[in-house]
Amino acid sequence: MGRILPTLWNDRVTITGVKEVKHGDFSDTEDVTIVENHPAKVVLGGQKPSEQSFFGTDQYDAKLLIDNGVFIPAGADIYVTDVNGNKNKYKRASKGYQGYVSHQEVAMIRDEKAKDVT
Template sequence: MSLFGGMGSILNTLYRDKATIYGSGVAKSGPFTETQPKIIAEDYPCKVSKITQNVVQTDSVGMIDSFDAVLFIDANIKIPAAATIVVTDVNGYQTTYKRSSSGYMGYESHQEVRMKLDRKASEVTNVKNG
């Protein structure tokens, strides 16, 4: 193991956000096969960093909150492209990212997943207050 190989467990103790990651699974119901969401990881320590932020005003929809972000998470989790990632931050706010890349596994200590968020500003939820 290299010097950086053991950093993954140390980084997990520093991450204060929690991610639940959903991929696609196949379920059989009689003769039918359906694609259903499957949990890859639940309440897993992570950190999100915003790269860009845009707020767009439109007449038909209202305010749109849009930004690019990077998820920093343990390298041992296999995150497929197009996974849905729900992050609860240290303040209890929950954000759902529906467009993601697969994890970039080029680091020994962690992986980085690029995510894009597009939502109406009214879709922001706070799990502390319901």
């Protein structure tokens, strides 16, 4: 089942994080791309307008379904391109829960200022 599920996922993700590097005696962090253009599926969580505290934001909870072969650290930035070509950035991601045989789930939040123009 782990080989079949990714063929059903039409979203493509690029996941970036940071890694620690040493420069002589000093430690620093560098941005690193974990995966690029990788198949996945975003499942939306709550989008209740009654719970929004400020109407100038586009905020909701979502889950990312992705294969177990990808290590996703907590705090990674996740960029999703859906089947229609729409691009979204998710942040405040959890570490991937790899308790399933077929896939892992990553809880994430889309939290951006609204930028759609009518």
